[in-house]
Amino acid sequence: GAVVSQHPSRVICKSGTSVKIECRSLDFQATTMFWYRQFPKKSLMLMATSNEGSKATYEQGVEKDKFLINHASLTLSTLTVTSAHPEDSSFYICSAYRETEAFFGQGTRLTVV
Amino acid sequence: AQSVTQPDIHITVSEGASLELRCNYSYGATPYLFWYVQSPGQGLQLLLKYFSGDTLVQGIKGFEAEFKRSQSSFNLRKPSVHWSDAAEYFCAVGALTGTASKLTFGTGTRLQVTL
Numbered sequence: 001g002a003v004v005s006q007h008p009s010r011v012i013c014k015s016g017t018s019v020k021i022e023c024r025s026l027d028f029q030a031t032t033m034f035w036y037r038q039f040p041k042k043s044l045m046l047m048a049t050s051n052e053g054s055k056a057t058y059e060q061g062v063e064k065d066k067f068l069i070n071h072a073s074l075t076l077s078t079l080t081v082t083s084a085h086p087e088d089s090s091f092y093i094c095s096a097y098r099e100t101e102a103f104f105g106q107g108t109r110l111t112v113v
Numbered sequence: 114a115q116s117v118t119q120p121d122i123h124i125t126v127s128e129g130a131s132l133e134l135r136c137n138y139s140y141g142a143t144p145y146l147f148w149y150v151q152s153p154g155q156g157l158q159l160l161l162k163y164f165s166g167d168t169l170v171q172g173i174k175g176f177e178a179e180f181k182r183s184q185s186s187f188n189l190r191k192p193s194v195h196w197s198d199a200a201e202y203f204c205a206v207g208a209l210t211g212t213a214s215k216l217t218f219g220t221g222t223r224l225q226v227t228l
Contacts, residue, residue: 004156006156043221044157044203097214102207104158106156
């Protein structure tokens with residue numbers, strides 16, 4: 001089946017620094033990818049839709065200047081958490097579509113200290 | 114707006130017992146429904162999906178789900194649970210489009226399996 005890879009799986013950063021998370025579709029091209037955030041014991045909340053070659057579309061309440069998304073190629077989307085703060089600590093998951101099915105990355109656990 | 118409700122936050126079943134996880138959705142058109150499973154610290158794996166045709170869909174790992182439009186439900190079932198089924202289960206609804214669509218997830222049901 002299709003594989004979506006996220007890197008890193010875990011990252012710890014200091015407050016005020018920026019962190020980049022990569023989402024790659026390994027065996028297919030994805031013009032659209034989605035970024036979700038999952039709080040402990042909570043559901044996945046859609047943050048933004050990443051479109052190859054164009055600006056991302058952010059969900060209401062998501063700060064576009066804090067969560068920078070770049071989809072520079074058909075196999076790679078990146079999420080950069082800028083000036084991270086402890087409240088940004090969370091589990092971030094990306095997904096990419098192949099035909100009508102969404103494939104999810106394994107997630108990135110971000111801890112801001 | 115679309116929404117998904119999973120009424121059961123936590124369910125415990127004995128290994129070998131049957132399982133039913135509830136999912137109710139709200140959507141203005143024909144829904145595109147999914148069940149995913151998530152192991153701790155991992156991404157999501159698709160168990161099964163429904164977007165047309167037979168309302169009883171079969172998935173991986175022996176799971177099945179039935180779409181009931183009149184009840185706006187898409188409950189997940191398994192006749193005999195295995196210890197390895199312990200995980201978090203998410204029901205999701207998406208727009209019925211031919212390409213990528215946003216998914217709205219329920220809050221999840223944590224399944225615990227006792228031996």
